[in-house]
Amino acid sequence: xxxxxxxxxxxxxxxxxxxxxxxxxxxxxxxxxxxxxxxxxxxxxxxxxxxxxxxxxxxxxxxxxxxxxxxxxxxxxxxxxxxxxxxxxxxxxxxxxxxxxxxxxxxxxxxxxxxxxxxxxxxxxxxxxxxxxxxxxxxxxxxxxxxxxxxxxxxxxxxxxxxxxxxxxxxxxxxxxxxxxxxxxxxxxxxxxxxxxxxxxxxxxxxxxxxxxxxxxxxxxxxxxxxxxxxxxxxxxxxxxxxxxxxxxxxxxxxxxxxxxxxxxxxxxxxxxxxxxxxxxxxxxxxxxxxxxxxxxxxxxxxxxxxxxxxxxxxxxxxxxxxxxxxxxxxxxxxxxxxxxxxxxxxxxxxxxxxxxxxxxxxxxxxxxxxxxxxxxxxxxxxxxxxxxxxxxxxxxxxxxxxxxxxxxxxxxxxxxxxxxxxxxxxxxxxxxxxxxxxxxxxxxxxxxxxxxxxxxx
Amino acid sequence: xxxxxxxxxxxxxxxxxxxxxxxxxxxxxxxxxxxxxxxxxxxxxxxxxxxxxxxxxxxxxxxxxxxxxxxxxxxxxxxxxxxxxxxxxxxxxxxxxxxxxxxxxxxxxxxxxxxxxxxxxxxxxxxxxxxxxxxxxxxxxxxxxxxxxxxxxxxxxxxxxxxxxxxxxxxxxxxxxxxxxxxxxxxxxxxxxxxxxxxxxxxxxxxxxxxxxxxxxxxxxxxxxxxxxxxxxxxxxxxxxxxxxxxxxxxxxxxxxxxxxxxxxxxxxxxxxxxxxxxxxxxxxxxxxxxxxxxxxxxxxxxxxxxxxxxxxxxxxxxxxxxxxxxxxxxxxxxxxxxxxxxxxxxxxxxxxxxxxxxxxxxxxxxxxxxxxxxxxxxxxxxxxxxxxxxxxxxxxxxxxxxxxxxxxxxxxxxxxxxxxxxx
Numbered sequence: 001x002x003x004x005x006x007x008x009x010x011x012x013x014x015x016x017x018x019x020x021x022x023x024x025x026x027x028x029x030x031x032x033x034x035x036x037x038x039x040x041x042x043x044x045x046x047x048x049x050x051x052x053x054x055x056x057x058x059x060x061x062x063x064x065x066x067x068x069x070x071x072x073x074x075x076x077x078x079x080x081x082x083x084x085x086x087x088x089x090x091x092x093x094x095x096x097x098x099x100x101x102x103x104x105x106x107x108x109x110x111x112x113x114x115x116x117x118x119x120x121x122x123x124x125x126x127x128x129x130x131x132x133x134x135x136x137x138x139x140x141x142x143x144x145x146x147x148x149x150x151x152x153x154x155x156x157x158x159x160x161x162x163x164x165x166x167x168x169x170x171x172x173x174x175x176x177x178x179x180x181x182x183x184x185x186x187x188x189x190x191x192x193x194x195x196x197x198x199x200x201x202x203x204x205x206x207x208x209x210x211x212x213x214x215x216x217x218x219x220x221x222x223x224x225x226x227x228x229x230x231x232x233x234x235x236x237x238x239x240x241x242x243x244x245x246x247x248x249x250x251x252x253x254x255x256x257x258x259x260x261x262x263x264x265x266x267x268x269x270x271x272x273x274x275x276x277x278x279x280x281x282x283x284x285x286x287x288x289x290x291x292x293x294x295x296x297x298x299x300x301x302x303x304x305x306x307x308x309x310x311x312x313x314x315x316x317x318x319x320x321x322x323x324x325x326x327x328x329x330x331x332x333x334x335x336x337x338x339x340x341x342x343x344x345x346x347x348x349x350x351x352x353x354x355x356x357x358x359x360x361x362x363x364x365x366x367x368x369x370x371x372x373x374x375x376x377x378x379x380x381x382x383x384x385x386x387x388x389x390x391x392x393x394x395x396x397x398x399x400x401x402x403x404x405x406x407x408x409x410x411x412x413x414x415x416x417x418x419x420x421x422x423x424x425x426x427x428x429x430x431x432x433x434x435x436x437x438x439x440x441x442x443x444x445x446x447x448x449x450x451x452x453x454x455x456x457x458x
Numbered sequence: 459x460x461x462x463x464x465x466x467x468x469x470x471x472x473x474x475x476x477x478x479x480x481x482x483x484x485x486x487x488x489x490x491x492x493x494x495x496x497x498x499x500x501x502x503x504x505x506x507x508x509x510x511x512x513x514x515x516x517x518x519x520x521x522x523x524x525x526x527x528x529x530x531x532x533x534x535x536x537x538x539x540x541x542x543x544x545x546x547x548x549x550x551x552x553x554x555x556x557x558x559x560x561x562x563x564x565x566x567x568x569x570x571x572x573x574x575x576x577x578x579x580x581x582x583x584x585x586x587x588x589x590x591x592x593x594x595x596x597x598x599x600x601x602x603x604x605x606x607x608x609x610x611x612x613x614x615x616x617x618x619x620x621x622x623x624x625x626x627x628x629x630x631x632x633x634x635x636x637x638x639x640x641x642x643x644x645x646x647x648x649x650x651x652x653x654x655x656x657x658x659x660x661x662x663x664x665x666x667x668x669x670x671x672x673x674x675x676x677x678x679x680x681x682x683x684x685x686x687x688x689x690x691x692x693x694x695x696x697x698x699x700x701x702x703x704x705x706x707x708x709x710x711x712x713x714x715x716x717x718x719x720x721x722x723x724x725x726x727x728x729x730x731x732x733x734x735x736x737x738x739x740x741x742x743x744x745x746x747x748x749x750x751x752x753x754x755x756x757x758x759x760x761x762x763x764x765x766x767x768x769x770x771x772x773x774x775x776x777x778x779x780x781x782x783x784x785x786x787x788x789x790x791x792x793x794x795x796x797x798x799x800x801x802x803x804x805x806x807x808x809x810x811x812x813x814x815x816x817x818x819x820x821x822x823x824x825x826x827x828x829x830x831x832x833x834x835x836x837x838x839x840x841x842x843x844x845x846x847x848x849x850x851x852x853x854x855x856x857x858x859x860x861x862x863x864x865x866x867x868x869x870x871x872x873x874x875x876x877x878x879x880x881x882x
Contacts (some may be wrong), residue, residue: 002828062729065729065730066729066730069730156776160776160778163778164688164692164778166684167684167685167687167688167692168688169684170680170681170682170683170684170685170688171684171685171688171689171693171699171702172702173681173685173748174685174702174705174706174709174748174749174752175701175702175705177709177720177745177748178705178708178709180720180724181712181716181717181719181720184719184720184723184724184727185716185719185720185723187723188723246490247490247493247494248490249490250483250486250487250489250490251487251490251491251494253483253487254484254486254487254488254490254491255487255491258484258487258488267491270495270498271491271494273498274494274497274498276802276803276806276864276868277501277806277861278805278806278807278808278835278860278864279806279808279809280806280808280835280836280838280839280842280857281501281505281806281838281857281860281861282501283839283842284838284842284853284854284857285501285504285505287842288504288505288508288850288854289500289501289504319494319497322494323494348469350476350477350479350480351480352476352479352480352483352484353476353479353480355483356483373711376711376713377711377713379713380712380713380714380715380716381713382713382714382715382808382809383808383809383835383839386809386812386839387839387842407713407715407809410715410719410813411715411809411812411813414718414719414722414812414813415812415813415817428719429719429723432715432716432719435713435715435716436712436713436716439711439712439713439716440708440712443707443708443711443712444708447707447708
């Protein structure tokens with residue numbers, strides 16, 4: 001059923017193309033001099049059909065569910081929602097929908113059955129209306145374009161204007177995405193802050209987002225102070241960077257300065273594999289190999305390592321970030337002008353001294369940009385910590401302990417059923433907002449540094 | 459003053475130390491690379507070591523007497539299929555006393571829970587089988603599968619293993635009767651998910667991922683190319699295009715879980731699209747893949763030399779004719795390479811799919827982009843969370859399947875690049 005409108009759309013556009021193309025060809029055969037070639041006449045007509053009709057169809061499909069829902073709810077007797085609180089509306093709606101789908105449980109009340117029947121009829125009316133609209137609008141545009149067809153018509157300019165508009169639209173989607181992210185996060189965060197004060201969220205030292213099952217439950221109000229979650233994130237990030245930064249930098253120095261050309265050509269793609277492995281695989285690797293290994297290693301030293309320690313998650317995350325740092329540092333070192341390298345070598349420094357005393361310091365800004373991007377990756381990385389780090393927020397700096405991170409909390413709070421009205425789910429959006437803001441700042445800073453540095457030598 | 463060393467002496471005296479420093483730096487660099495490779499090797503080896511056993515599955519082949527006392531045609535699809543199976547299997551176990559209920563239960567437990575449904579489907583399809591004897595090959599249940607693959611060691615003390623001595627003796631008897639086989643486990647690819655490890659497969663996840671990737675491609679490919687062409691070839695240098703560029707660079711670095719929040723709140727919350735649907739997953743992945751495609755496309759367009767554009771423009775082509783007729787075809791290999799790499803990333807992406815509910819437990823393959831489904835990475839996540847022993851090896855096997863797809867896609871991208879890329 002959803003395919004049919006698009007099929008009609010394509011048929012309409014093709015029809016417009018063929019008819020106008022042929023009409024223009026016959027004009028030309030009749031001796032007229034065309035401004036644009038027949039292909040452009042066809043293309044213009046086809047685009048003139050497909051763009052507005054596509055827009056209508058997509059809008060219709062997005063909106064008709066909500067509109068029909070409203071119409072159904074307006075007809076439901078008011079007493080159906082009484083006393084049930086917030087979830088009642090969606091519950092009634094779901095019941096009506098499953099009735100309409102033919103899944104009848106027990107003996108439904110007559111008004112429900114009636115609403116379900118109305119839902120079905122509204123749905124079929126909506127799809128018939130949609131198809132009628134598509135056909136009428138397509139035919140109208142088609143006949144308009146056919147009537148306007150003349151040898152002087154500037155069809156090429158017309159279609160180029162439409163294509164230009166389409167390309168601008170494509171670019172604007174990027175902005176729409178950002179607006180979507182910001183507004184979605186902002187909207188839910190404001191709802192969250194209506195239930196939990198901002199100061200408690202930003203400075204509270206307890207993170208216990210359990211919601212009460214019963215109203216009178218003891219100690220069930222939940223605590224939403226994000227400091228322990230933030231600390232946990234920082235611990236994991238620091239561990240990851242402790243692994244990734246030295247390893248990545250030394251690897252880059254070696255590849256750039258000492259490695260044989262053939263070794264470099266083989267080693268770089270192999271390192272890139274580490275960056276291409278999906279993070280869920282790293283997460284499983286952490287629980288399968290690294291966490292048990294660290295645990296038994298710790299036991300040998302007499303240390304008590306938690307089974308889901310920050311160390312295991314951090315080390316694996318660090319491994320993931322190695323190629324990231326290496327490629328940034330490699331690019332930055334390569335971008336240092338050859339004259340600096342030549343100068344250092346001509347003054348008698350060894351290759352190593354040229355690297356540590358001249359090239360590396362000159363490349364520091366670019367490397368910093370890469371490290372900052374790695375930090376933002378580490379903070380935003382989700383699957384490794386969801387699988388390998390803990391769930392309970394502890395206020396600790398000990399990497400051997402189990403800690404939780406912002407992303408872990410977002411995922412655990414939102415897995416399972418989600419109603420958009422309790423602080424537990426809204427808290428996830430508030431955390432998401434903080435995550436977005438922090439990574440955005442770091443990214444902008446990093447991209448600035450990288451760009452500025454590139455310009456300095458270009 | 460007469461003993462002052464000359465410069466050359468100073469240099470020579472320090473040279474040993476300087477050379478040593480250089481060797482240290484070199485050694486550190488080499489060991490850093492070795493550490494990275496060691497980790498990669500450990501990753502691959504541990505996955506293969508724990509996953510290879512899931513590519514075969516222990517089956518038992520035996521003659522099943524479809525007992526008319528247990529299974530009656532008029533009661534189908536109900537019937538004592540499990541009893542019929544157990545009774546038939548017991549004929550290979552002469553020492554077992556089937557009148558004892560506990561023992562009978564244990565014989566039943568050798569077979570996978572899916573065996574009775576398999577027999578039921580056979581009989582429902584052809585009721586004439588009632589009263590006949592048919593040869594049947596069915597998977598054994600997870601503990602016996604583990605035993606056969608060496609996952610359970612009969613030498614460990616009885617109270618520490620999942621099978622007691624009697625159960626192992628029964629299984630040894632079946633081996634001695636030559637009924638046990640270990641064929642390739644096609645079920646891993648052709649079964650949907652299941653609570654029982656020996657029956658669980660990736661079919662639902664593969665189809666779900668395919669739908670999501672298709673949607674992702676259909677949205678991100680045209681949008682990405684359109685945006686890239688506009689920004690690279692047509693956009694005026696003003697604040698608006700600058701804003702779009704900054705935006706795209708930032709989107710490429712936004713954490714994936716944030717895209718999940720966007721999808722949950724906008725696509726599911728505001729637009730009312732269904733949860734767990736590959737359509738929503740594909741739309742989310744498309745938003746994440748678009749920056750990758752835009753950046754790759756712009757790089758490919760940039761690498762087409764200006765002389766091509768100038769030649770086309772000089773012959774009277776309009777700017778759009780130049781781009782679509784000359785520049786874009788030449789840039790296409792680079793664009794396709796970037797797109798495939800972007801899609802490979804999207805295939806491995808997990809976190810946003812978790813947030814939109816593509817981690818549901820679904821025992822049938824999805825029939826369209828709107829029905830509930832899992833994807834390959836979320837299926838790995840679900841299995842990694844399951845406590846049964848058999849799921850550990852299946853998780854590794856699923857990861858190997860995922861990595862296989864990723865390697866294929868990346869190899870295709872590299873092939874395209876080396877085959878069609880032109881150096882100007």
